[in-house]
Amino acid sequence: MKKVASLLILALSLLLAACGSESSGGSASEEKKITFGATAGPYSDMVTKAIQPILEEKGYEVELIEFSDYIQPNKALANGDIDANLFQHLIYMESFAKENDMELSELISVPTAPMGIYSNKFASMEDISEGATIAIPNDPTNAARAFLILEDAGLITISADADPLTVSEKDIDENVKNLKFEPIEAGQLPRAVESVDLSAVPGNFALAASMNLLDALVLENMPDQYRNRVVVNTKDLEAQFAKDIKEAVESAEFEAVIDEEFQGFGKPEWMLNR
Template identity: 55%
Template sequence: MRRKLSLFAIFAVVLVLLAACGNNQTSGGAESSGSAGKKEEQKKTVKFGATAGPYSDMVTKAIKPLMEKKGYKIELVEFNDYVQPNKALANGSIDANLFQHVLYLRQFANDNKLDLKEIISVPTAPMGLYSNKFKTLDSIEKGSLLTIANDPANLARSLLMLQDIGLVTIKKDVNVATLSEKDIADNPKGIQFKPVEAASLPRTLDSTALAVVPGNFALAAGMDLTKALKLENMAENYRNIIAVKTADADSQLAKDLKEVVQSKEFEKTIDEQFKGFSKPQWMTGK
């Protein structure tokens, strides 16, 4: 009898242990499933950096809605300078950014030893020649004063634009990176140049006849790009790009971002809400 009781007791203990083991496996499975779900949620949450203004608007109005349809949650992180967005991308504080052209990205990444890469170019606000005095290029009077950006990058770009529209001719074989007013070979209208800080160019239109204004500063000042006397025939290297870490260039996020930007829905939003923006060649088919 005692032997039967002992066997019964042992059998009961085994059942308890098996039940406990089963509960642990169930708990562990639930925990594992929860962790996987959390990781998936983290993967789908994307912090997107952009400078305040037209490109943060492009993220929220044209990119975010389409990415959300793909199951992502987009969190916009706004910046007020051109240094922190790339540093934040490199250190993982954000997952992608939109504010710069590819030439700036490559130079900044090289100078700061960062592994960043562009994945696709987007429609970009072009430079424009603006005037409150003249309505056409032909009506520009001789000796008119024109304000122009004083920083090397925007100055060179502005002069090349003026050459492209026929107001000046640049000397041959000059270094484009250091291009300045001294490199003008021909100035048939005798345009007078006054270099100023790029951000202040829109304000100069009240006191000068003409101004070459970069697109981002024109939009920040509430200017209408379509009211320019002439918009820049933008080189592809000057179009803004979406950048990610080099290690993420072939990730699913990068692929989804490219697919969204290449969609008809994205272009429709650009046409409706970003009038005057210059489209990249891949979009126009040129």
């Protein structure tokens, strides 16, 4: 009788062990799903066209959740509702994480739509006339980018003491053609092309308005900290899914899609220097 009881206990132990093994396998299977968050438009397209197919080849199921603002993608990431997001540059990520007490980290930078100077009046930067009006973003970060484009084009000179990330009109030492600056909300800059001489339009707003990046008189030489990033929770930086996302973005297949589908996007330094 004791022998039978022992055999029953052994059988039950093996059964429980088998159940535990199946449960562990199910968890590993669940880890083969990645939920990406991105703002609707070019960066959600970048996920579906350039990143998702490569991850699917690695055996992942990829779900995309689109957002219409710049607040919810980071909240969803911090809450664990998504695994990674793609919509923000480094400066925004660091500022948002600090203000909201989040532990977020960049995984890798990606090709990003640059700001451009657009005009329906002038055919080139050389044609810009004395006293022309240019609409610029009314937020400090994007305004600084606009002023740096104008400096690169030789239309203004900026004080050597100015911080490139916070350049404003007060930092202009010389305004070669006496340009007049009209700060407006960034989302209105595409329409401003119709009403002012020039408009400095961030790439994401240009694309949302169905503008062709290559129609710009000039595109910015974008500092790398303004390029968008794939962002994850800091605790997941060494997770296998994060490593696989990074490997996907670094692949030749990813760059081939960028060259074909995202013309005009500025590539990050790591992509140019490899």
